[in-house]
Amino acid sequence: AQSVSQHNHHVILSEAASLELGCNYSYGGTVNLFWYVQYPGQHLQLLLKYFSGDPLVKGIKGFEAEFIKSKFSFNLRKPSVQWSDTAEYFCAVNAGVDSNYQLIWGAGTKLIIKP
Amino acid sequence: DGGITQSPKYLFRKEGQNVTLSCEQNLNHDAMYWYRQDPGQGLRLIYYSQIVNDFQKGDIAEGYSVSREKKESFPLTVTSAQKNPTAFYLCASSPVGGGSTDTQYFGPGTRLTVL
Numbered sequence: 001a002q003s004v005s006q007h008n009h010h011v012i013l014s015e016a017a018s019l020e021l022g023c024n025y026s027y028g029g030t031v032n033l034f035w036y037v038q039y040p041g042q043h044l045q046l047l048l049k050y051f052s053g054d055p056l057v058k059g060i061k062g063f064e065a066e067f068i069k070s071k072f073s074f075n076l077r078k079p080s081v082q083w084s085d086t087a088e089y090f091c092a093v094n095a096g097v098d099s100n101y102q103l104i105w106g107a108g109t110k111l112i113i114k115p
Numbered sequence: 116d117g118g119i120t121q122s123p124k125y126l127f128r129k130e131g132q133n134v135t136l137s138c139e140q141n142l143n144h145d146a147m148y149w150y151r152q153d154p155g156q157g158l159r160l161i162y163y164s165q166i167v168n169d170f171q172k173g174d175i176a177e178g179y180s181v182s183r184e185k186k187e188s189f190p191l192t193v194t195s196a197q198k199n200p201t202a203f204y205l206c207a208s209s210p211v212g213g214g215s216t217d218t219q220y221f222g223p224g225t226r227l228t229v230l
Contacts, residue, residue, distance in 0.1 A: 009155065032216050043119075044205065044221040051216040090157060094215040101215050102173065105157030 004093050006106035013081055014114050021076040021109050023065075023091030032094040033074040034103065035065055039087045047089070050074065061085070083115045118142065119222035121206050126227045128193070128200070136191045136225045138206035146212035147189035148219065151175060152203040161204075164189055165212020193227060201229045 005024045013019060025031060035047040048059025055067040065076045074091060091106040093099065119140045128134045140147065146165050150158040160173030164183040178197025183189050189208075193200045204225045209217040 004157065034218075043223055044207075046218045049216070049218065092157075096215050102160055102163065103158075103219065105159075107155055107157045 004091055004104050004106040006089075006091055006109050008109050009107065010110050010112070012112045012114065015083055016080050019076070019078040019081045019085070019111070021089055021091075021111070023074045023076065023106055024072050025074070025091075025093045025095075025104075026072065027093060027095035027098050029098055030096055032096075033065070033067060034092040034094070035059065035063070035074075035076050036090045036092060037087050038090070039084075044090070047076070081111075081113050083113045085111060086113045087111055119206060119208055119220060121204075121222035121225050123225060124223065126225055128227065128229050130229055131195045133192055133194050134227065136193065136204055136206075136227070138189045138191065138222060140187055140189075140206075140208045140220075140222075142208055142210075142220060143186070144208035144210050144220070145186070146209045146214075146217070147183065148207040148209075149173075149179070149181065149189070149191045150205045150207065152205055152224075158205060161191065163212075200227055202227060 007022045032051040034049045037047045038044045048057050050057045050067045058064045063078050067074050088108050088110050090108045092103040122137045148163045149161040159175050161179050162181040164170035167186050170183050180192045206222040207219040209219045
């Protein structure tokens with residue numbers, strides 16, 4: 001079955017460390033890619049998205065993600081994390097007709113930043 | 116304040132009872148969605164509606180029903196036919212139904228527990 005994979009379910013980092021969260025998908029055609037974040041006690045919200053153009057996308061709070069088509073990947077990065085980045089991060093893919101124009105979600109990565 | 120409201124926040128149900136979860140949006144969005152979130156899994160789509168008086172089954176529609184009589188409201192009924200209803204339920208909306216680049220906006224969720 002076609003899917004979205006987030007390989008790290010839990011990540012623990014110290015403040016100022018660099019972050020990279022992996023996201024891979026298995027759809028072969030055109031894809032639109034999203035990262036959503038859920039901070040403790042808050043609604044799930046969009047962090048960034050890619051649908052065309054520059055494969056390096058910048059989002060809120062210093063996050064960025066790079067679309068590498070040949071690797072079917074859309075990894076999320078941040079050069080220096082802060083305690084306030086503690087949250088759960090979800091990758092999602094809309095593969096157009098291949099996903100019935102709906103979002104297919106990864107299982108999420110829980111990120112804990114130690115102060 | 117524009118957004119999506121879900122009520123109640125916590126809901127307890129006895130086995131064999133139907134229960135309805137409320138979702139209201141004042142964003143004037145055409146499309147609305149219901150997802151189920153279980154620990155260690157991504158969001159799974161239950162039902163979605165791209166326009167008033169129309170809705171489609173998602174990946175896990177069995178044991179659930181919805182209605183879309185008004186643009187701003189998309190209630191979800193969890194019926195007694197749902198084998199494992201204990202979960203966290205998220206409602207979302209997006210400006211246009213069927214738009215593969217659309218951002219989805221989420222409510223705070225309802226945690227349903229079957230006793």
